[in-house]
Amino acid sequence: MKKIVWIALCITSLFSEDGKAVYENKCASCHSGYIAMNILKENFMVKNNALLKLKAPTLNQLSFRLKQQIGDPKGDKDIHRMEVEAFISDYLVKPDKQKSLCLKEVIRHFETMPSMKGKISEDEISAVSEYIYDYDKKMVDKHKVRYENFDKALQKAQNEHKIMMIKATSEHCHYCKKMDREVMVDDQVKQALAKDFIPVEVDISKESLPLGLNADMTPTFFFIDEKENVLKTIPGAWDVNDFLEILREINDLKGKKK
Template identity: 30%
Template sequence: MRYLWSLLCVGVLVGCMEGSPKEKLDGAMLLEQKCAKCHNLDMPPKSYEDEIAPSMMAVTFHLKDFIKSTTPSDHESKVVAFITDYVMEPSREKSYCDKASLDSYGVMPSQKGNVTPDELEAIAHMMYQTFDNHKLLKILKERQRLASLTVYERVLEQQRCENCHDINQDKVAPSFKMIASRYTPQDRATLIESIKSGSRGKWQGKTLPMPPFKQLSDQEIEGVVEWILSLKP
């Protein structure tokens, strides 16, 4: 009897497990595939010109603001519930979009057939978690910090030049001061070319080649070269 019971339990468990653990849907990928055709997904959006729909950041911030809940933990599920309903059954009456915008965009066409309910749920959670005030603030602060750097500081940081070069100390690459003392302002073009296309064999004892940095703009490379040359003792 006990044996039967345990068999039964196992059977029930297996039964549950077969149906329930849905394969985890990739909300970010689905958002891109299913919604980016009309909604800009950048945070913050790069441009508001020629919009055919409000940016997803604007949509999500707006909904988070308008949809109230008594407890914070409730909020995400309420917003998700609105989105999953609206996207399948949109209407002028349900929309939180202001009337003037609704008139210019027109009501969103139902996405039935474009997206399944499961996919939509994953998308809605992704929207809630991605378009977040704190995340936006962080992004804006980081942009501000980068914008406040000089050209050479930004290049050094973003390209990680200092993984190989130190300003003063000889490492796997010659120090920037060593480079400065070997060249004069007349050699600007040589240095620009070395950074753009990489360099090898010019510095004795350096076995590692320097990789090319083709992604840098001329202005960025010139800024770095001016700075290196300014280190001449």
């Protein structure tokens, strides 16, 4: 029995390594790896691609778009993976900008992808599709703000005289994910939070909020002082500049209350 588990583990790890290797050998010359969404936005929407001079959508862009727009993202997870793989498999053999999921502002900077017919095997396509499917979430988790659990956060807030920021999210909250990708990975936001706040994240589709708090929508941000008073409740998703402004205002509030 142990042996079977061990073999199964080896095979899975082989596959995951494979996907990365296929990407590096056959896709990376055009599709670059992770670049934070706010920088990509500036590059494509403001700087006309002059900032990054990209040749193709980045892997995190590809990953996010495919997962959002192919098949049913809220349906069965295994079927969804297969739907995304089928799209990639078809695109590699018969690329066509008409089928592209990218925004017009993005795709207009690129040539049509050359067909890889005969240059990539079925196994390689499966492996690279798995890798792409998981890529965006993996990268956002790696780069986004670190959250504490509530008990630890409360203690830290009291010890360090900081404000707790409790973010209410839910499983299929589109704007929570959008904010995670575009705002919670931004260096200035991460610095502002690290300096004056202790961030906590609660998925209200799975657990209830602490302190008897209640969120009518997600995301909602509750700012709590070290005596457990609610300083402010901010519902909704924000861009980097607005969110930084909110953090500044909340921090000023704390100063006034002292």
